[in-house]
Amino acid sequence: MAPHTEQLTGGPATSTAVELRSLTRSFEGRTVLDGIDLSLPAGQFTALLGHSGSGKSTLLRAVAGLDHQVAGSGGLRAPERVSVVFQDSRLLPWRRVLDNVLLGADGKDAAARGRAALAEVGLAGRERAWPSELSGGEAQRAALARSLVREPELLLADEPFGALDALTRIRMHALLRRLWQHHRPSVLLVTHDVDEAIVLADRVLVLDKGRIGLDLTIDRPHPRSYRDPLLGAYRERLLTALGVTEDPA
Numbered sequence: 001m002a003p004h005t006e007q008l009t010g011g012p013a014t015s016t017a018v019e020l021r022s023l024t025r026s027f028e029g030r031t032v033l034d035g036i037d038l039s040l041p042a043g044q045f046t047a048l049l050g051h052s053g054s055g056k057s058t059l060l061r062a063v064a065g066l067d068h069q070v071a072g073s074g075g076l077r078a079p080e081r082v083s084v085v086f087q088d089s090r091l092l093p094w095r096r097v098l099d100n101v102l103l104g105a106d107g108k109d110a111a112a113r114g115r116a117a118l119a120e121v122g123l124a125g126r127e128r129a130w131p132s133e134l135s136g137g138e139a140q141r142a143a144l145a146r147s148l149v150r151e152p153e154l155l156l157a158d159e160p161f162g163a164l165d166a167l168t169r170i171r172m173h174a175l176l177r178r179l180w181q182h183h184r185p186s187v188l189l190v191t192h193d194v195d196e197a198i199v200l201a202d203r204v205l206v207l208d209k210g211r212i213g214l215d216l217t218i219d220r221p222h223p224r225s226y227r228d229p230l231l232g233a234y235r236e237r238l239l240t241a242l243g244v245t246e247d248p249a
């Protein structure tokens, strides 16, 4: 069945960053992704929502090329330069912040790019700090710097702000939006947070029963405000698609 697609206005056709054709993944005979067809245009910010266990991380891992079973299936096309950020910063504790960032970089100007990336995420002056000296939010800033220093065509983010407090998360949303607008990678963001999805993404996909159940275009200019009343209709649509009622208990 084709996903339910809702779009208020059609944007101009652009090149495609990611193409999935009949992507299927099962674990021990249980189908998690059930023939997913999906194209992500280059430069688009897409969010992937879904209940716990719906297969969001499985889909992201497949797109990242981390799932060897899917990689050889021929149903997946993704760019060569891909960066992934996770909920945990995955900074190496025995390397200083700049050295962690440089893990993603090569070329003789790498150190300069690493410093510039740290400045861009608000960590200028913290180059020689150890990861243990960073707050959770700062560690995620460093992880974003590390991901961007490779100049990825595609940035994959698996609940990157899921472990942060609500106020830090709001600041990280602004940072990610600025980084995306400056560098313009295609972004696929896995999240549980409906507000995070609608404030950041051009397009929100809801994964349900192994399929894209809803494909919703968010037709509001960036930067967006959480207070924008026009986002309310999108929130409502997504909560309904997720089956969230007033009293989910």
Ligand SMILES: Nc1ncnc2c1ncn2[C@@H]1O[C@H](COP(=O)(O)OP(=O)(O)OP(=O)(O)O)[C@@H](O)[C@H]1O
Residues within 6 Å of the ligand: 027, 028, 032, 050, 051, 052, 053, 054, 055, 056, 057, 058, 059
């Ligand atoms: N390597 C694996 N082996 C067996 N089962 C797996 C494996 N990876 C994922 N699964 C199963 O696939 C289903 C989807 O998992 P996945 O982590 O993709 O969900 P998710 O939507 O990202 O969930 P969450 O939001 O809780 O992170 C789950 O039932 C999970 O147990």
